[in-house]
Amino acid sequence: MTDIRTFIEKIKKTRQLSIIKKSVSTKYEIAAVTAKMDGANAVLFENIKESKLRLVANLVGTRERFASAVSATESTIHSKVISAIENAKKPKIILGGKFLENSSKDLSILPIVTHFEKESGPFITSSIIYTLNQEKKAQNSSFHRLMPLDKTHFSIRMVEGRHLHRTFVHAKEHGEDLKVAITVGVHPAVSIAGAYQAEWGEDELEIANSLLAGKLTLTKLPYSGMKVPSTAEIVLEGKILQDKTHKEWMVEMLRTYDFAREQPVFELEKLYYRNNAIFHDVLAGYSEHRLLMGMPIEAKLNRDVKKTIPQTKQVVMTNGGCNWLHAVVQISKKKDIDAKKAIEKTFAAHRSLKMVTIVDDDIDPSDPVQVEYAMATRFQADKDLTIIEKVRGSSLDPSSDQKNLLTTKLGIDATRPLSKRPEGFEIAKIPRENKISLKDYL
Structure with missing residues (x-):
């Protein structure tokens, strides 16, 4: 299987998973426990006060688990990632993704964590956004944190000049909102591929499929038309509004507060989720965040610098x-x-x-x-x-x-x-x- 549940079971067998049955709050408590586990076990919270969903954190918070996610050893991580980039494969498209088991139009059912005392609010930190590259007619995947504004809106953190921002600007210049899909809770190989800064027009899901030995399947969504991993735990689709922004600030991977930025706003069309869904939270500035963002770049550096x-x-x-x-x-x-x-x-x-x-x-x-x-x-x-x-x-x-x-x-x-x-x-x-x-x- 190519879902987050299979990976959780895998690390459970090797005693790299701690299960928390005690009732915990999304406000600081989950973040505090995760920080204590930094560089150690992944942690699964089964009883969250504000939500019926489960939550996993610190999932690939060590190089050992990062390597396990791509079926490599610590010494072969880079060669495996580089090979996947150079031999990307198109995933199969299937009907009936598992995330279609339930649907809602209310974002408040999600266990969105408030992490740090001076952040502008709670954030979804593992969210991967999928959109269409209008110029290349290819799909793009990338990480972007989301801050809930109400039951149907998020602010979206975008870096200017990166691929999602370029597609958003293209849509805005043509007087259009940008249709997107968002996943939360995917196999870490999908996250690793999504964190890689692929070339303009390349589809990161093809890299993910290669990392997963060609076993990744996608399901096309009805509103956005985006194709997302069929086994994703949570899927949202909607649009990024062309004419609305909201101010937010957050803790970045340096574990420092970024300055306040006016960011675009996402409007929800529909939320889908699996039975007994698992929400994935990434604690900013700690080991999982740094490995997810840094290791694909480290692989790229090893490839590019060795070439020259x-x-x-x-x-x-x-x-x-x-x-x-x-x-x-x-x-x-x-x-x-x-x-x-x-x-x-x-x-x-x-x-x-x-x-x-x-x-x-x-x-x-x-x-x-x-x-x-x-x-x-x-x-x-x-x-x-x-x-x-x-x-x-x-x-x-x-x-x-x-x-x-x-x-x-x-x-x-x-x-x-x-x-x-x-x-x-x-x-x-x-x-x-x-x-x-x-x-x-x-």
Whole structure:
């Protein structure tokens, strides 16, 4: 099966799911429990005060579960995602999606969580929006958070220039509202594909289908005409109004408050949901959010940087950089200029990056202590530092010029200078150290 329930059962068998039977509230309590579980088990809430639905959180909050969602190991995540992107397959279309078991026109039946004390309201954080790319005649899928305004309206967070915003602007310029569909509660492989920033005109559901070994099926909706996963837990369809906005602000993946923005408004036509439906909540700024957004970009960086810099061994988006702003690139350097080229190409591959550190192939790029060690022993600021001023950066970074989307970027060459004797940089090793077990001695 290709639904969220199958994945929940899978992680339950490996004891990576905690089930909460105690009655909990959507106002801060669910968020607080999820925060406590960060980096540990997924959590299923079975008794929610404000709703009859169940709720799952922290679903792919570890690299192990992320890998499991795409039938990979932690070491093969990137190759699996890259292969799915390069070998995308059209899903089959079927009648009678499971979400058609129930319908409503009232958004208040959903257990929408209030997460942080200063946010503008509760948000649906796992919502994937599907719309038609008018230029390419292809469907697009992307994550957008939704804030309920009443029983039939949401505000929709859009990033200017991204694909949904481009289709919305196209519709608005033609005097039209934009028909869309929204899913909440899909197999995490669908979420991972939806988080990937595919090229203009490519359908992310085809990537999801490839991740799911060609087993994903879609059902066409009657009002919007969009095709959504047949096994989705909750499906909404309606339209984004061309002439209405609402102000909202939220916590972003940096775990900081974004500034208030006037955002478009979605109007509900109909809500569909499965029997005993499971709502999926993603806690902003915590591990599941960062992995869902950052890991597809990390896969893209590994593909793109290796293509242009063949000496590249591995690219890692760091936890301290929120899996978004900082990257460490491991290379097998042949010439001193290789590190500078790697800095340039890595920034070009992901414009939100703010800092790139280049290390040698004897340094683990995922280990912050080893990376700092490389900086301490192989880096000289007067020669190995690259500063790029007033360039396009992440709109999320509160220290940047958020109005004009400008930032200063930092490149660090923490590789061995080839002009110096190599013995001076060799990390000393003890023979047979890895074969010794302390339990044999203590």
